Amino acid sequence: MVSTRRQQAMVEAESIKSFEEKVPPKSLNLLIDQYFGENEANKHISFQDEFMIDNADPNKSEISTQLNKVDWNVGIDQIRLQQERIISHKGTVFNMLVAGRKNVGKTTLINSLFDEPITSASKPGTTCLEMKRFKIVDSTTHLNLTVIETTGFGDNVNNSYGWLPVVNFIDESMRSYVYQEEQPYRNNVVDRRVHICLYLIEPDSLNVLDVLTMKELSKRVNLLPIISKCDILNLESLKDFKTRLKKICEVQDIEICSFMKTYDEYESIKKLYPLSTITSDEMIPGSSKLGRNYKWGYVAIDNPEYSDFLELRRLLINDNLVDFIKSTEQYYETCRAELLKTRILKSKKSFQDNEVTLDFENVDANGLQNYKAYAIFNKSKMDNIMVEWCPKFIESQVKIKRKFNKVIDIEENKFMEWKKALIEKQTRFNNAIELMYKDIDLLKLECQELEYQVVTGRNTNPENSTTLVGLHFKR
Numbered sequence: 507m508v509s510t511r512r513q514q515a516m517v518e519a520e521s522i523k524s525f526e527e528k529v530p531p532k533s534l535n536l537l538i539d540q541y542f543g544e545n546e547a548n549k550h551i552s553f554q555d556e557f558m559i560d561n562a563d564p565n566k567s568e569i570s571t572q573l574n575k576v577d578w579n580v581g582i583d584q585i586r587l588q589q590e591r592i593i594s595h596k597g598t599v600f601n602m603l604v605a606g607r608k609n610v611g612k613t614t615l616i617n618s619l620f621d622e623p624i625t626s627a628s629k630p631g632t633t634c635l636e637m638k639r640f641k642i643v644d645s646t647t648h649l650n651l652t653v654i655e656t657t658g659f660g661d662n663v664n665n666s667y668g669w670l671p672v673v674n675f676i677d678e679s680m681r682s683y684v685y686q687e688e689q690p691y692r693n694n695v696v697d698r699r700v701h702i703c704l705y706l707i708e709p710d711s712l713n714v715l716d717v718l719t720m721k722e723l724s725k726r727v728n729l730l731p732i733i734s735k736c737d738i739l740n741l742e743s744l745k746d747f748k749t750r751l752k753k754i755c756e757v758q759d760i761e762i763c764s765f766m767k768t769y770d771e772y773e774s775i776k777k778l779y780p781l782s783t784i785t786s787d788e789m790i791p792g793s794s795k796l797g798r799n800y801k802w803g804y805v806a807i808d809n810p811e812y813s814d815f816l817e818l819r820r821l822l823i824n825d826n827l828v829d830f831i832k833s834t835e836q837y838y839e840t841c842r843a844e845l846l847k848t849r850i851l852k853s854k855k856s857f858q859d860n861e862v863t864l865d866f867e868n869v870d871a872n873g874l875q876n877y878k879a880y881a882i883f884n885k886s887k888m889d890n891i892m893v894e895w896c897p898k899f900i901e902s903q904v905k906i907k908r909k910f911n912k913v914i915d916i917e918e919n920k921f922m923e924w925k926k927a928l929i930e931k932q933t934r935f936n937n938a939i940e941l942m943y944k945d946i947d948l949l950k951l952e953c954q955e956l957e958y959q960v961v962t963g964r965n966t967n968p969e970n971s972t973t974l975v976g977l978h979f980k981r
Contacts, residue, residue: 594647599697600827601652601679603727605672605719606706607660611734614785615706616653618796618807619819623787625653634658634671637698654700660715667898669719676700676726677892680841685885699838701830702822703727706734707780710747712754720760726837728763728830730775730822731755736782737798737805737812744782751780765833771826778821781814783807846880849888853879 604612617623624640636657642649654675660668679698686695703723707716723729731751736744755762762779766772784807790797797806807815822830850869857863864872864879893899 597641597648597650598827598831599650599652600831601654601698601700603654603656603672603676603700603703604706605656605659605703605723606734607708607716608658610706610708611783611785612655612706614787615704615732615734615783616655617787618783618785618815619822620651624651625655635675652698665715667901668715669722670896670898672719673722673726674896676723680838681845681885681888681892683838684842684845688880699834700727701834703729704822705729705731707731707751709733709735709738710743712751717754717758717760720755721758724759724761724764728765728833729761730763731760731780732818733780733782734785737784741812748780748782763830763833765837766826766829769829769833771829775821775826778814778817781818781821783815783818784809784813785815845888846876848891849883850876850879852887852891853883856882 602616604616606612613625613627616625620642622642624642625638634657636655638653638655640651640653642651656672659672662668679700683695683697683699686692689695705716705720705723720729720731733744733747733751739747754760763772763775766775784798784805786796786798786807788796788799790799790804790806793806795806795808797804805812807813810816847869850864850872851866854864854866864875869876
């Protein structure tokens with residue numbers, strides 16, 4: 507069969523000899539390879555000078571072939587266009603978290619980035635997080651944008667764990683996507699995984715809550731600090747504040763866009779941060795640009811002399827939007843693997859001796875049997891574990907234990923005092939009992955003496971008696 511196919515290939519090769527000038531030998535070799543298999547072709551046909559075979563790794567079974575200067579086209583250049591059509595039809599999901607203290611300019615920045623008033627300020631009384639979804643349609647595609655804003659952030663008297671709701675939302679979005687993928691029907695999967703976090707900082711006002719929040723967020727999401735309302739500072743003060751913010755991030759191990767370290771654009775992003783922006787929702791009179799109004803004039807938000815707004819828009823939307831999505835998906839795969847492995851290990855105690863045993867050392871070797879562990883240790887049980895691992899819950903436990911130990915110490919002190927008083931009282935009673943026993947012994951002796959006197963017939967005068975009985979009679 508192989509020889510027949512080889513003969514057919516040779517016949518076809520003879521028929522295209524007239525095109526040898528247009529089709530180089532390496533292209534002909536590739537055609538024969540594709541026709542009856544790579545292994546047979548390598549046995550009978552060899553153009554050593556025309557191929558570059560990369561077999562540096564002996565463990566690899568694949569042989570990569572690189573063709574240069576091929577003057578023909580098989581249509582693989584259309585793959586990019588096919589993907590563009592798919593994305594154009596399906597759209598892109600992009601989730602952006604905008605964090606920062608109250609009145610720092612989060613809503614205005616979002617509207618300025620997309621050049622449309624797509625969102626409005628949060629209603630009074632709204633706490634924690636507010637999620638808004640938008641569909642931004644372009645001429646060729648559309649963007650399914652989700653914006654999560656922190657409302658009432660840092661308004662509490664005690665902000666020790668003010669960052670916790672934001673971090674919990676990011677972690678829960680990852681876990682929720684894992685559980686949604688386990689369902690039979692995944693057409694209605696809601697993707698809330700945060701792809702980028704813009705953390706807005708007030709000019710020349712960086713507090714402990716900002717540092718703690720950025721430190722926790724940088725472990726879970728692509729973090730990009732932004733100095734908002736930078737027009738409050740002059741250029742020299744703004745430069746000093748950027749330098750100080752950069753040093754604080756280095757000392758506190760706050761990583762910028764940590765999921766993109768393997769990307770080529772990472773170094774350029776790191777050089778740009780921290781970005782400073784001017785935000786406004788008012789148009790400059792006589793112009794189509796947004797800007798801020800002052801007594802001495804107007805400042806456009808896209809003026810590169812004062813603001814990095816154009817750099818932010820380019821970095822966020824024009825150049826790296828897909829990179830933020832892809833890097834977050836890579837982080838999600840890591841979270842997913844750790845979550846599933848944790849569920850398998852936690853379900854170890856639930857398996858009985860008569861049930862199927864799993865390999866808890868090499869969980870990948872279990873195959874589909876792992877789904878039995880997933881069914882046992884489901885979402886509700888995993889949520890309880892997450893609550894137990896919550897730092898605020900752990901601190902509450904520590905406080906309750908301290909309070910409990912304090913109550914125990916107070917009660918133990920009361921018990922020791924009561925025990926001491928009881929022992930003293932018992933000692934007094936024991937002493938009184940001993941005295942009573944001594945009196946009884948003396949009375950016994952006097953009774954014996956009286957019996958002896960009665961038996962012997964001796965006459966005694968009770969008035970002259972010095973015994974207890976004599977005293978009794980005398981009384």
